[in-house]
Amino acid sequence: MDGLNEVGEVSVSRLQMDEQSDDTSPPEHERPALCDRLHGSVHDKENSPTMRAVLCAQVCKVYRFLTEDQRWLLVREQLSETPLSFSLPKQLLRALIREHADRVQEVNGLGELSPHWDGLRHDVINHCSHLIGCYQDTLAELDRLSVSSCFKSSGSKSDRHLQFVPTNLHTQRMEVTDPDSSGVWYEVITFGAPADHHQAFRHGGLRRLLNKHTGHSDGGPCPSSSVSYSQDESSRARELLASVAQLQPLVFGLAEELLSVSQEPHAARLQQVLDALTRQTEQFVHALKDELVKSALLAIHGQFAAPCGGSHVHSNGLLCDNSPAGREGPPSLGQRDDVRRDAEYDEEAWDRAWANVAMSLNCIIAMADRLRGRADRPQGGTSGEQQEAAGDADARDAASPSSSSSPSWQEQLLPLVVTLRDCVREAVAKARAAMTFVVLRGAVAPTVDQGPAQVVQRRHAVFSQALSALVCGFMLKLYGGLEDPDFLQQLHSVGVLAQFESLLSTYGDEVGMLEDMEVGVADLSQVAFTVTEAKTEETDDLLPTLSGTWGSFVVEVPLTPETFALLPRELREGRPIRVHPVLFNIGINQQQSLAERFGDSSPQERVNHQSCERLRVYCRALGERRPDAAGVQSLSDLLTSLERSVDARKRKNVEVLWIAATVCRQVSGVRLTSCKSAKDRTAMSVTLEQCVLLRERHSLGQQHFSSALDCMRRDGCRMENVQKNVGSRKFAFSGVQLLTFPRLYRPPDGSYGSTH
Incomplete structure (x- = not known):
């Protein structure tokens, strides 16, 4: 049960399949092939050094569903933690400490300055010194905690020392094997919405705090914030x-x-x-x-x-x-x-x-x-030539005394x-x-101008949570696409799309969480990936490394030598892979009902409209540079449908999320799903997405759709996630709350209730 120790052995002597017509029954010698392929994918690919470097503490569930033509789908659901939950935040903290220490050294080396500028130098030093002290304390605590764990539970959201660690970060993966194909993998990264719960949301989230700072003028002498240098x-x-x-x-x-x-x-x-x-x-x-x-x-x-x-x-x-x-009168x-x-x-x-x-x-x-x-x-005079x-x-000496004097x-x-x-x-x-x-x-520019130290620290922490989830998703996407030349060409020519799905409401504290998440996701556009060749196949050598400074971070993803050789020349030479992040949010709970009736849902509308435009820009670039790539031709209709859904004045319009997810998978993007803690609403979204994929891509019978959905929610990996976070096998919903949820986001009876 713990995924680590063997507890026994099960022998299957006979498996009775439903009767099939002779024309659909495979020959006798091919019947074991399905299990062989599943066994190979589990024990070979999943235990490769690269996968072990990014996944740990796996929990698996296996299902068998009927297709429309009465054949069997074998579905393997896998939930995994990742060491990147702590590894990336620690690397980011070290980079920020170095950057701020270098900045203090730079301004201290400027020598004597005029009073105004000397005061500004002291502001920079105080700002940097405060952050360095906080980050060193946080790093020391993370070094201690990461020895025994790579998981931050939902109950630790407000822990000061865990600000930089993503909440409940997991990879949700599904392998589908049917009689006509080998295993196909689908991944979603799930984690609590990147937000600074420690500082809370009394004054709003990052977007509101940054707007307040940039719009503030203290009437000081000659502001120069419009001038900045790289x-x-x-x-x-x-x-x-x-x-x-x-x-x-x-x-x-x-x-x-x-x-x-x-x-x-x-x-x-x-x-x-x-x-x-x-x-x-x-x-x-x-x-x-x-x-x-x-x-x-x-x-x-x-x-x-x-x-x-x-x-x-x-x-x-x-x-x-x-x-x-204070000086009066006209100037001299x-x-x-x-x-x-x-x-x-x-x-x-x-x-x-x-x-x-x-x-x-x-x-x-x-x-x-x-x-x-x-x-x-000569003593006597000067020649004309001289x-x-x-x-x-x-000419200058013409008026000087004679040569003798x-x-x-x-x-x-x-x-x-x-x-x-x-x-x-x-x-x-x-x-x-x-x-x-x-x-x-x-x-x-990157210190005092960015706002008070608390705001900058909040921004760094939110970015750290979003970055850890993104890197995990990118590595899985890269590993899964190493044999797809079109995908590899797309990476260096256009970049990778990262589509964040959020289920936060626009009411109460969750407005601040959404404002944090909006800024954190946007900051990821400053990140680039490069692929390098690992020195060895040891786990430490296969972990990603972070370098650079704020606003220009580079994440190096190492691959084993034989895998690295499969890459296009551009990626092997270090061509950066740009990140194109988008965020779509649709609140689905009872708090969103209050926001739509009595509050304000404009933050959600703004985020969705902006991301819709960014998504169209990415798809346009992909169509121009990779016109023959699979799925590009169908993007136009999908984007039009997405724009219509975003513009529609419809409450809890979850079609926005569905279409955005479809576009993301069509362009081989990274999918990430969040709610406040990635425990309850996220579970409803992920299981729904898995069943929709089974229905649309693997012919899951429509009459079996609801039962499959209930099965995954009642007995699947997301229930294990709830158990891990709160010690209860119940989703934290009440029957009254669920009446406000969209129908497909409601769990089956018996799977929800009080968590106490």
Whole structure:
């Protein structure tokens, strides 16, 4: 009974089948084939290393149903836990801890900042430090719990340390074997709706909380939340800051050395130092001629100078206000010049800054050429040819005293070197301001701008639950489609569809759960899968691994070498598989009846309309890139029916869920079903879907449909799931509640009642 230990042996001496006509009876030597194929699928494929890596603690039920032509269907129902329930959340927590620790290190390395920006840096550090502390505590607890379990029960939904773990996550699989075919598998991932029950829903779910945050304005100085930079841009900015910090002292050192050498004229040594200065200055200019610097300077002035009045770049790296709060009266003349200069800032301003560095270097080179030329010419005068070689430097020296009383080389080079250093300082100040802005904005955008730490933590936890379920479903879909070249081509050319079905009501706390789930499912669009070759067939080497940062996570799914070789070249080379998530919700319980009569069902309508459009976009892309793929031709009619059902003003219109599930299976997508805890309403949905598949794809007799449905609900794997969660073999419905349910979602008598 526990699925682990043998408890006995059953011998079947004879199986009496219903009488069949001679033309439908298989030959005597073929009669055992059905059992052989079932035995092979159970003991070979199901016990493969890849399946053992993703499934555990399996519970199985076997049924025998009659088809319309009076033949037998053998149906095997399997419910499994998965180690991914804890494995993925722990990997996500480690990734988030690393990301936030790196962000703290980045902003701490920016040095001195103006007061406004230093305050923002402290906000980033406090935000990140709070999350790091919470996530480290959670990770330590998950490491302890995952040693003995890979399952979070419905009663643990509100456990603080289990925020990131999906509730009651299972794979519901059905294998159908009939006389004409080998086993066909159907999968649905079932789990409690991804939501943060620990923080509860007093103020709504994620969608409402995020909308409240983005719509909030505290009247603070010059908001810049509209400007954000990617991780790559932040990395480039840090590299430029490092280059500037390295090259500026080199340029200044060589300029000082040039003055020192010029004290005692020595043309060869002067030229040697000048060549080194030229190389370093050209390298400095080349490093600064980056479009990121220019765009960041424009963003600084566009975001701050215009709305807040005058501002200018200081040597500490960022803008300071020319008109601080509390200062009264008109600006001074110098302040008016700053305001005018900022108002006239354009795209060429940065080009002029580094061009000034290059021109000041050219002046030094010209003066050095002139001084060396004067040293080489006779005492009596200057030839016309030498005057021409001196060029512009001679013109500059026209008003200087005669050669007999001319200043020293050092005195003539000093003002030019001072000009070079001033130009370098100005360029460095602007570049440092721009790159500091990029790094700080890159840190602010994914932290402070995302809302209070509690909201960000809620979003991470909801995403973790949805991600764990998605990865489990994708791995099963990939394993089942390894011998289907059309499916494998579809993965890298279009991506994989993930269709989430929700049975939450739009009344009370479940509105907040739906708002959490809506954001968590949408965030999965930032996830990509890649397929890699496993080092060994050990379980640890076949578990998926998570890498990347928030907004760009990649899940690597390892396959055994012989399996990996079956993949198309694109997937073997690491082509990412994009995720296209959609969410359809139809409330079916008594709370939804209240919402439809006295409350608000608009959240459900919004979610369904948006997902319907996203589903059409995915199917359109599939039709364009894989026009010959199986099932594509029938998608248009299905989508039209889905749109009509979504638009229909019909209460508890479960046809929306049925059609969406059909489209998902037609395009080989991942199916996921949820209610509050995936225990009761989810059981009704999953068993109904299984019987519909038997009827539509395997000719289950219509007169046997209801009995099959009742059988699965009364004696099937979902009843074992209820037992596992609450210790009772009863669905948590009352007779009065069930009167409000759609007819096909009502369990048989005797299978429901009080769970206490």
